[in-house]
Amino acid sequence: MNGEAARLGGVAKIAVLRPNAVGDFVFVLPALHALKHAYPDAELVFLGKAWHADFLEGRPGPVDRVVVLPPIPGVGAPVDEPVDQQAVACFVERMRGEGFDIVLQMYGGGRYSNPFVMRMEARLAVGARADGAPPLHRWAAHVEPANRRLALLEIAALAGATLPWMQRELAVTPADREAAAQVLPAHHGDAAHGRLAEYGTTMPPPQGCDRPLVLLQPGSSDPRRCWPAERFVAVGDALARAGALVAVNGTAQEAGLVRRIVGGMRQPALDLAGKLGLGGLCGVLERAALVVSNDTGPLHLALAIGTPAVGLFWHTNLVDGAPLRPGLLRAAVSAQVRCSVCGADNRASRCPHQESFLHDISVDEVLGLAFAQLQSQPAVASSA
CATH class of the missing domain: 3.40.50.2000 (Glycogen Phosphorylase B;)
Structure with missing residues (x-):
């Protein structure tokens, strides 16, 4: 782990990067709740896939808004998949314009996702780091196998977030x-x-x-x-x-x-x-x-x-x-x-x-x- 796990002041907007499938989304729910508990007045933006946007639209919970990622090699898309690099660059520029205070990388060990997160130029970049992956401002070691819920909570804790007791992690509408x-x-x-x-x-x-x-x-x-x-x-x-x-x-x-x-x-x-x-x-x-x-x-x-x-x-x-x-x-x-x-x-x-x-x-x-x-x-x- 690198950096002091202190809560950041003046946080208005937080982004979480996790463009995964259903089970992987469920694993991140405790961390999302912890972030919203720590920063109740901040907008929590989930950087994910189209199905996240559809599923979370109007659903009570910690996520305030979903932004759908374009195909990005190693970040929700295969590493060798041909992509529109101009579209990726435009997306990064749009994310810089959002003015995120904190961006959390919760997508793997960071070989591709950590450089992508750093391009957003947030005040604080937090996430997992596997051996050989680029560092973030604060990071926790990425190891496998490990309880994914706890590993993602560890990342949230690096941003000063703690988890309240919950009987249910996902709301049914x-x-x-x-x-x-x-x-x-x-x-x-x-x-x-x-x-x-x-x-x-x-x-x-x-x-x-x-x-x-x-x-x-x-x-x-x-x-x-x-x-x-x-x-x-x-x-x-x-x-x-x-x-x-x-x-x-x-x-x-x-x-x-x-x-x-x-x-x-x-x-x-x-x-x-x-x-x-x-x-x-x-x-x-x-x-x-x-x-x-x-x-x-x-x-x-x-x-x-x-x-x-x-x-x-x-x-x-x-x-x-x-x-x-x-x-x-x-x-x-x-x-x-x-x-x-x-x-x-x-x-x-x-x-x-x-x-x-x-x-x-x-x-x-x-x-x-x-x-x-x-x-x-x-x-x-x-x-x-």
Whole structure:
């Protein structure tokens, strides 16, 4: 760490650079809240992607405004991607004109992002620095693996920011709830309603008791992080037999996977593939008593909203993605490190195969965690 972590005086405008995907955005939420808590009168501007602007428009939270970055090599775009350098230069000039007091680099180790941040000429530039990356005014060492939420909070602390206690990191809007209502039955339970039957029984829920919603999330952008579909089928059936209303979510591109799971179940389940935007998904997650998910964006959205979850993780990914409220997550972790096709150790470098690395997580393990989570969480989830 370089520099004294003192709070800056006279701060009117702060920028945070993080043009990432959904899960990575969730990881930065505690740091954003800490910054807004430390500088409540400053405008907090998020430098991100178009989806950030769409998702955060009108959403209560620490971000006041989103500025969409143009393609910049190494900063939201591949290093070797041809870009319009004139457009990049014009963007930098526009950011200088904003007159940021503090710019925080929260995008990787800084090899490309730190020089980009320094071009904005803020009073204070803060961020992560990997070995060999250019320094900022204040910086923290970038190491992997590490809990991303805590690492980003460390960067915020370099700007004098501290985090207040929060039960929920991400706000759910009326529009989110309305979108969820379009795809869910009019009457179903949530975490505030009764408990499921114990694992291993086929007892239906008590008469007059609504069915708690359990959401299965079987997809991921990384096939190595995907638990086998037939095991989601077994988990869904067991939860439905115990009294849950089971829904299976996925993108439109994952519709085949979702249909395979819903069609393979002996118990009825809702197919939500391609039916939800990001806001609608937040609405569904808020109504869920439990989420069972691979390590992917919707899992981390659920945790940010305050919904209990069972997460399926490969090796050190749990270190990166662990929530600040540990009680919300029960994790099933695979210790498999070698590819089932070629035998290559994938900890330091990735082989070309796309096989799952979660085969050593059993159905019984996940069901045990799911029922334990459902039995222990109703009071917490209902007050989130």
